[in-house]
Amino acid sequence: MKLKYYLRGLGIGIICTAIIMGIALSGSKKETLTDTEIIERARLLGMVMEEDTEEPDDTNSSDVRNPINEKKKDVKDKESDNSEETETEDKQEKEEQKSKEDKPENKPKSQTEGTGSKSQEMVQIEIKTGEYSDVISQKLFQAGLISDAEGFNRYLTQKGADDSLSVGVYQIPKGATQDEIIQILQENSQ
Numbered sequence: 001m002k003l004k005y006y007l008r009g010l011g012i013g014i015i016c017t018a019i020i021m022g023i024a025l026s027g028s029k030k031e032t033l034t035d036t037e038i039i040e041r042a043r044l045l046g047m048v049m050e051e052d053t054e055e056p057d058d059t060n061s062s063d064v065r066n067p068i069n070e071k072k073k074d075v076k077d078k079e080s081d082n083s084e085e086t087e088t089e090d091k092q093e094k095e096e097q098k099s100k101e102d103k104p105e106n107k108p109k110s111q112t113e114g115t116g117s118k119s120q121e122m123v124q125i126e127i128k129t130g131e132y133s134d135v136i137s138q139k140l141f142q143a144g145l146i147s148d149a150e151g152f153n154r155y156l157t158q159k160g161a162d163d164s165l166s167v168g169v170y171q172i173p174k175g176a177t178q179d180e181i182i183q184i185l186q187e188n189s190q
Contacts, residue, residue, distance in 0.1 A: 044129060044130050045129070045130045046129060046130070120173040120174065120175070121173070121174045122171040122172065122173055122174070123143045123144070123145055123171070123172050123173075123174060124169060124170070124171055124172075125139055125140065125143060125145075125169070125170050125172055125185075126139075126168070126169045126170075127139075127165060127166065127167050127168060127169075127170070127185065128167065129167050132162070133153050133156045133157065133162035133163075133165065134149075134153050136165060136185070137149040137150070137152045137153040137156070140152065140172075140181065143172075144174070145172055145174065145176065145181060146178065146181070152178060155178055156182065159182065161182050161186065164186050165182075165185045165186060166185065166186060166187065170184055170185060170187075172184055
């Protein structure tokens with residue numbers, strides 16, 4: 001076989017392989033997550049973190065200034081700071097919610113009015129650990145509380161409320177607005 005035909009065939013094979021690989025790999029763009037986002041998703045799914053278990057205080061360990069361990073410590077410190085802030089915010093929200101519930105003007109009409117009024121029909125929705133806003137929107141749609149699950153999910157995302165929905169069982173009145181539903185789902189479970 002002549003050398004020029006061999007090289008021509010080899011070159012065509014390399015070019016074809018490069019084109020096929022370029023097409024195959026261009027469509028698979030993966031979502032990149034930061035370390036804190038990965039840790040938060042793991043907690044939502046119920047995984048136990050190292051900081052939740054007791055660690056022996058071993059300062060004389062064999063790993064001397066391991067950058068991976070330093071990063072883990074930094075992440076733990078940041079998370080503990082954030083968790084302390086959210087705990088105080090949660091306590092304040094609970095106190096405000098209790099004070100609002102005690103006032104009769106803030107109760108729904110079905111609770112404040114007498115027997116002569118129509119009582120609002122309530123729908124029970126349960127949000128479980130690990131459910132994202134798209135699943136919750138679908139549940140609300142199936143219960144007849146919203147008319148468009150995808151639209152409500154987009155609205156949640158635009159308002160930034162998609163990450164702040166609380167796990168629990170909720171009673172939502174039929175005919176509630178989107179903002180009222182979001183406010184109910186952000187409260188602690190009943």
